[in-house]
Each structure stands twice: as C-alpha cells, then as structure tokens.
Amino acid sequence: APGESSFRSSVRHRDLGSLKILEFEVEPYQVRLASKLGTAPQEERLVLWLSIDGTGWVEQGGVTTELDPSILCVYGADRPRTFAFTTPSRGIALLMPLDPVRQALHGWELALPLNIDCTRGPGAVLADVVRSLARHADDPGEGMVGLSDVLVGLLAAVVSALPWSLLITRLPSNFRKGS
Numbered sequence: 139a140p141g142e143s144s145f146r147s148s149v150r151h152r153d154l155g156s157l158k159i160l161e162f163e164v165e166p167y168q169v170r171l172a173s174k175l176g177t178a179p180q181e182e183r184l185v186l187w188l189s190i191d192g193t194g195w196v197e198q199g200g201v202t203t204e205l206d207p208s209i210l211c212v213y214g215a216d217r218p219r220t221f222a223f224t225t226p227s228r229g230i231a232l233l234m235p236l237d238p239v240r241q242a243l244h245g246w247e248l249a250l251p252l253n254i255d256c257t258r259g260p261g262a263v264l265a266d267v268v269r270s271l272a273r274h275a276d277d278p279g280e281g282m283v284g285l286s287d288v289l290v291g292l293l294a295a296v297v298s299a300l301p302w303s304l305l306i307t308r309l310p311s312n313f314r315k316g317s
Contacts, residue, residue: 152275155283158233159275168222182236183215184248186293188256188268192227196220196251203251205229210265212293213251230272234286242294252297260296267292 147164187196187205194205198219205211205223213219215233240247256265267289274282 154271154275155286156235156238157271157286157289159272160231160233161229161272162231163226163228164223165226166223168220170218170220172218183233184236184239184250185211185213185215186232186234186264186268187211187213188230188265190228190230190269192223192225192229194221194223194225194227196222198251201251203253208255208257210254210256210261210268211251212248212254217250219251230268232268232271232289234289238287238290239293242290243297248297252300254296254300260299264292264296 145165145167147162147167149163150161152159188210189205189207191207192205195202196205196211196213196219197203198213198217203209203211205227214236254261254264256262271285271289
C-alpha cells in the first residue's frame with residue numbers, strides 16, 4: 139500500500155522428482171506475473187494452490203477466482219496471471235508438468251483457472267495429498283519421487299468427477315469452422 143515500506147514473505151522450495159513444492163507465507167500484496175520468467179524453454183506446467191490460512195484471488199485469462207482454505211485452485215504456471223492476497227496468508231503450491239495431466243484426461247483440456255472444493259469428497263482427498271506431500275517432502279526414500287505419478291492420476295480422477303462445463307475439448311490444429 140502507498141506509504142508502507144515493509145513487506146514480509148517467506149518461501150520454502152523443495153523438488154520431488156518432476157514436482158516442485160513451494161510453501162508460502164506472505165503478508166497482503168498484489169502482483170501481476172508475465173507468462174514465463176527467463177528465456178529458457180520449458181514444458182508447460184500447472185500449479186495446484188492450496189491455501190492453508192488467509193484469503194485472496196487469482197485472475198488468469200479474464201477469469202477471477204477466490205483463494206481460501208476451502209478451495210484447491212489449479213492454474214497455468216506459465217500463463218500471465220495476477221495474484222492478490224487480501225489477508226496474511228499461508229499456502230502450498232505444487233508445480234507439475236501439464237503433459238502428463240493432459241494424457242491422463244484422455245484428450246480433454248482443463249479450463250483454467252479451476253477451483254476444486256477441498257472440503258469433502260475427492261477434492262478433500264486431493265487436498266490431503268497436497269498437504270502430505272509438503273509435510274513429507276524432506277523424508278528420505280526413492281518411493282517419494284514416484285508420487286508425482288500418483289498425484290497426476292488423482293488430479294485426473296478428481297477433475298473427471300467435476301461438471302463437464304469445467305473441461306473443454308482440445309481441437310486439432312487443422313480444425314476449421316464449418317468443416
């Protein structure tokens with residue numbers, strides 16, 4: 139805010155195979171992020187954002203969605219977006235490659251950002267897995283790396299249980315209107 143000179147945040151980063159686990163603790167702020175940081179080519183990634191405490195919102199592609207502890211938000215990590223945390227907040231962000239999710243969805247594409255209710259049912263199970271991955275990411279053992287495949291399958295199962303209006307078909311590049 140104008141006139142304020144202090145801002146505190148902390149980020150803890152860990153890699154678990156193809157997953158990147160980021161745990162955030164931030165004071166209220168707003169930031170607009172470009173599509174990709176740096177110039178190195180990367181595969182497209184998804185973020186699963188789970189708020190532990192606090193509230194806010196994210197806007198991506200003209201769609202604004204709330205962030206709070208009852209929602210697991212999925213958005214594109216490499217697409218422009220605006221974040222705002224309106225209260226002091228803690229959260230977990232899991233970055234994962236998008237291609238395995240696309241394959242698990244058998245040709246269906248996610249309409250992003252996507253909110254998943256994590257207070258009951260399959261969404262609650264997914265949120266529990268996200269919390270558990272963050273909690274145990276430092277534990278030794280080769281089996282931990284294979285959990286990224288489990289997460290992809292679980293995300294695909296949860297998304298498949300959502301209303302079809304939240305998914306869009308992926309049209310072939312040679313598709314033309316009227317053909």
